[in-house]
Amino acid sequence: MLANGATLEYKKKDAESGSYTELEGLKEIPDIGTEAEKVENTCLKDPHKKYEMGIGDLPDMVYKFKFDNSSAQSSYRVLRTAQEKKEVLSFQEKDADGTTIEFDAQVSVKRTGGGVNGVIDTEVTMLVQSDIKFTDPA
Secondary structure, three states, X not given: OOOOOOEEEEEEOOOOOOOOXXXXXXEEOOOOOOEEEEEEOXXXXXXXXXXXXEEEEOOOEEEEEEOOXXXXXXXXXXXXXXXXXXXXXXXXXXXOOOOEEEEEEEEEEEEOXXXXXXXXXXXXXXXXXXXXXXXXOO
16 A cells, blocks of 8 residues: 555544644655564573563654745644643644554654755654554544
8 A cells, every 4th residue: 555645633632622723834744553562471490482472662653744834834844843742742644545543642743954956844753642542444
């Protein structure tokens, strides 16, 4: 499946309204998921080491956007404001096949550098504050 058509939307966490607002200019979506830690739990009578699946750690999830600071509704400004307020937002990624991924996160926003014929982007690192909920397409 191509990433083309994916969107990322946000809303205020625990907002009265259930509607999300799309963040414009999305260029890249991250890997999403956890890798559980392998925990060694071998007994003295075991012939070899035994392991259990521990808890996982979410990696940094970095979304990339076209840099646009032209209005208060631009993705860069909305997310930079949330960063400054240390606000937790609710996010919903919608993929082209109909899969939705929902999570709450604080954001860290960075404007990338550029050069001759180089594009300046906005990189948004998600510091996930909830479980990640996957909803499969119908």
